[in-house]
Amino acid sequence: MQKPDPNGPSDSITLFTLTSTLTLSLFGAHITSFTVQNQERLWMSSLAVLDGSKPIRGGVPIAFPQFADEGNMKLHGFAREAMWRVESLEDSKVVLKLNAEEESKAIWGNDFELTYTVELLVDSLDLNLSVKNTNTNDKPFSFTGCLHSYFLFDETANVELNGGLEGKRYIDKCDGRKEKVQEGLGIVIPVEAKKSGEEGGREGYVDRIYLNTAGQCTFSRGGKQLYKVKQSESWPDTTLYNPWLGDKQGPMIGPDFDDDGYTKMICLEPTISKGNAVTLEVGETWEGWQRIQVEKEF
Numbered sequence: 001m002q003k004p005d006p007n008g009p010s011d012s013i014t015l016f017t018l019t020s021t022l023t024l025s026l027f028g029a030h031i032t033s034f035t036v037q038n039q040e041r042l043w044m045s046s047l048a049v050l051d052g053s054k055p056i057r058g059g060v061p062i063a064f065p066q067f068a069d070e071g072n073m074k075l076h077g078f079a080r081e082a083m084w085r086v087e088s089l090e091d092s093k094v095v096l097k098l099n100a101e102e103e104s105k106a107i108w109g110n111d112f113e114l115t116y117t118v119e120l121l122v123d124s125l126d127l128n129l130s131v132k133n134t135n136t137n138d139k140p141f142s143f144t145g146c147l148h149s150y151f152l153f154d155e156t157a158n159v160e161l162n163g164g165l166e167g168k169r170y171i172d173k174c175d176g177r178k179e180k181v182q183e184g185l186g187i188v189i190p191v192e193a194k195k196s197g198e199e200g201g202r203e204g205y206v207d208r209i210y211l212n213t214a215g216q217c218t219f220s221r222g223g224k225q226l227y228k229v230k231q232s233e234s235w236p237d238t239t240l241y242n243p244w245l246g247d248k249q250g251p252m253i254g255p256d257f258d259d260d261g262y263t264k265m266i267c268l269e270p271t272i273s274k275g276n277a278v279t280l281e282v283g284e285t286w287e288g289w290q291r292i293q294v295e296k297e298f
């Protein structure tokens with residue numbers, strides 16, 4: 001697959017409004033920074049590799065056509081490691097495209113068109129992904145995926161998540177994919193977690209796929225609202241992820257994840273998981289969005 005060319009034209013795009021900025025890499029159509037009132041709002045690992053040799057760690061990766069390890073492809077599929085092209089660019093809006101190429105066809109034998117529209121507003125970000133089946137042989141295809149948004153926090157301990165996930169069923173990937181129900185109001189990220197293997201060592205490790213979710217979630221801490229996050233109903237699921245010091249901090253995650261990263265980031269990902277895979281007939285299009293609204297106080 002094509003990689004960023006260090007000697008070629010810049011692969012980075014910048015958007016701006018009077019109060020917000022965004023940068024995006026064409027490698028993976030990967031958003032690497034989003035600021036409001038001069039404050040960064042997305043977590044990016046200081047060890048992230050940006051030369052195209054692996055997916056970028058942090059920001060907003062796109063997983064397509066496979067969510068996580070729910071299939072035979074590499075984790076999260078190939079779109080986050082492909083070079084996308086610019087269809088149109090304005091000060092605060094960019095439209096990017098990705099079509100099948102020889103290498104992707106060898107992995108997934110389908111013709112497709114992905115369109116990713118990123119629109120920056122004064123205090124929010126609209127991400128809209130569409131998928132079209134452009135096969136010429138009448139063949140339908142199915143896909144899963146997510147927008148793997150890494151939200152930045154001063155400190156994740158005691159961050160609360162309220163709203164759309166309450167009372168929902170979820171698959172607990174930290175507990176053998178057992179299906180559970182989210183009890184009570186809100187999810188609180190614990191104050192302290194211990195290393196895997198110690199008593200209570202998985203306390204802060206969260207990797208859950210909430211099923212058939214909808215509505216708005218709010219991140220807050222100490223009574224202060226930090227982010228409002230909404231997703232379209234076309235993403236049936238929502239993933240909540242923080243590796244903490246759990247088993248995944250290590251070979252699965254790799255050396256590009258800051259040691260203290262888990263104290264600064266939480267992923268809230270509009271998701272299509274395996275059980276809710278989307279099937280498109282030739283010529284059909286699926287579309288899904290996530291809207292991230294930043295409260296002015298941080």
Ligand SMILES: O=P(O)(O)OC[C@H]1O[C@H](O)[C@H](O)[C@@H](O)[C@@H]1O
Nearest residue numbers: 068075076173207239241253267
């Ligand atoms: O390490 P990455 O390839 O970015 O994937 C990180 C994570 O993505 C999702 O949130 C999955 O639910 C996790 O199981 C996975 O480990």
